[in-house]
Amino acid sequence: MRSINFDDGLKSFAINGDENRVIRFNPGDLNMRVRAEEAQKRIRKWEGSLKTIELNPDGTPAEDDEETSAELRGFEDMLRRELNYVFNADVYDTIFAGQSPLCIVGKEKQFLFEAFLLSAMPIIEEEIE
Numbered sequence: 196m197r198s199i200n201f202d203d204g205l206k207s208f209a210i211n212g213d214e215n216r217v218i219r220f221n222p223g224d225l226n227m228r229v230r231a232e233e234a235q236k237r238i239r240k241w242e243g244s245l246k247t248i249e250l251n252p253d254g255t256p257a258e259d260d261e262e263t264s265a266e267l268r269g270f271e272d273m274l275r276r277e278l279n280y281v282f283n284a285d286v287y288d289t290i291f292a293g294q295s296p297l298c299i300v301g302k303e304k305q306f307l308f309e310a311f312l313l314s315a316m317p318i319i320e321e322e323i324e
Contacts, residue, residue: 210290218286222322234277241270254295274308
């Protein structure tokens with residue numbers, strides 16, 4: 196089979212230097228910025244409801260009742276859809292490697308998903324500029 200070869204702008208990024216956790220995307224894709232802005236709005240809406248739920252540092256609910264568990268599962272499902280939408284690929288499992296995106300990380304005590312977004316967005320912005 197013949198192949199059509201051209202530079203499609205895709206770049207590979209290892210998550211935290213782990214060569215087994217690589218995502219590929221075109222950080223210069225102008226539509227990526229639009230998708231990211233749309234996704235961030237939807238994520239922020241859900242974040243408000245999360246502030247009322249007390250979480251353990253690993254992202255599990257402090258009080259494990261059905262309603263709270265359903266709310267957290269709904270958030271994680273939404274986050275999976277939104278991140279995959281932004282990157283136009285199935286990146287969720289590679290990014291979080293089985294961890295809850297709601298676990299608390301770093302000196303700033305952020306959610307894992309927030310730490311990722313704060314690291315990824317400057318790369319996207321830099322390439323688009």
